[in-house]
Amino acid sequence: MLNILLYQIKQSHEKPLSGNCYRGGNAGLSLASLLLIKDPNLKIGIIEPSEKHYYQPAWTLVGGGVFDIKKTERSEGDYIPKKATWIKEHADKFEPENNAIITKEGQKYSYDYLVVCPGIQLNWNAIKGLSESLGKNGVCSNYSFKTAPYTFECIKNFKGGNAIFHNPDTPVKCGGAPHKIMYMAADYFRKHGILDKANIQYWSGGTKLFAVDKYEKTLMKVVKRGNIKLNFFVRLEEIDSTNKKAKFVGFGESNKGEVTWVDYDFMHVTPPQSAPDFIKNSPLANAAGWVDVNKHTLQHIKYPNIFSLGDASGLPTSKTGAAIRKQTPTVAENLIALLHNKPMTASYMGYTSCPLITGYGKLVLAEFDYNNKPMETFPFDQSKERWSMYQLKREVLPRMYWGAILRGKMQG
């Protein structure tokens, strides 16, 4: 879902749409539901081609063998707010000058307000040999519904050797997911007495393990516990699945251009990611391709009747569902203020969260703002590994997501 269209009944080629229109992902459904709670008279249209909706945060748990993949998928139709109009099409082009949007299916929709939230694009083809080797011969990824279960197959069948975990040099959704699965694997190997036969390596395009020092300190102890080797400033360029080798190229000051071919027995790959191409190529994009919005009001820098939130937005914070929980009420309040010709007063401070699984039954709940300053919910030191926080991730958050967040009942 992706566009909010306050629609005037127009016949001709321009199809009447709805007041507001979004996409059917985490951000879009949460916002559409919240807006209809705030003002049931709003006319909302949802442009969303997918018949399925996914609770993606649980894919890490699926990869660790402790969550059923089937429970992460539900029918989109069950979460489209009753009063909204669902348009099963693909948004494709924007005409912000004309307050219009065109779909791949050739329909043109006009709007008074637009909220853009199509999520992030996974660029599997950016790595030579990845698409054809994914899901077999030891190459796995939690970043898709289809391949997350295979990750646990790889962990379960691992008998020793090189276990490689990869993080790209691009922004990704859930910056913790590329290494959370590594801590689960190390813990699994330890519990099954094969940790001493495992050579666990992290190959990351990042500059450090985690942005916030307070939480990174704990993660470094987990790294030590798993005897994990860390490599930074490297890019995965190629996978030779026949010989089970991966090619990494250095891009840091000390390793620029350095080529390393690494043998793997299994390898978890996080695909390079970007804004969707149709956003990148649109007048809405900033220099990096993300939707160009004000980081506090979430209003578009150039087009005042356009907002954006979620993974596709150019907000300088970690791209998570948790961030959307705080972004949604900001957009709702500011949009409704504009609808009533009032000044926008809601301001988003960059809150985001990463539930860092560090083992089976262990989790560090990282919560922080734009300045990487901890912004914690609970009255205890959240940098400690806790069983209670692991249960929050595995048992409570999925229920909150389906039962409250997508229904617009749990924002802020």
Ligand SMILES: Cc1cc2nc3c(=O)[nH]c(=O)nc-3n(C[C@H](O)[C@H](O)[C@H](O)COP(=O)(O)OP(=O)(O)OC[C@H]3O[C@@H](n4cnc5c(N)ncnc54)[C@H](O)[C@@H]3O)c2cc1C
């Ligand atoms: C493995 C993994 C682990 C994660 N772990 C966590 C976690 O622990 N905590 C956390 O907070 N977050 C986590 N996340 C991140 C979280 O899932 C995302 O940040 C969140 O789903 C982003 O929401 P969104 O609405 O921006 O995009 P999405 O939820 O991805 O929705 C985008 C929607 O747009 C639709 N769409 C795409 N293109 C078009 C088009 N052209 N026209 C119309 N519709 C279109 C799609 O069909 C989709 O429904 C994780 C993600 C992954 C993959």
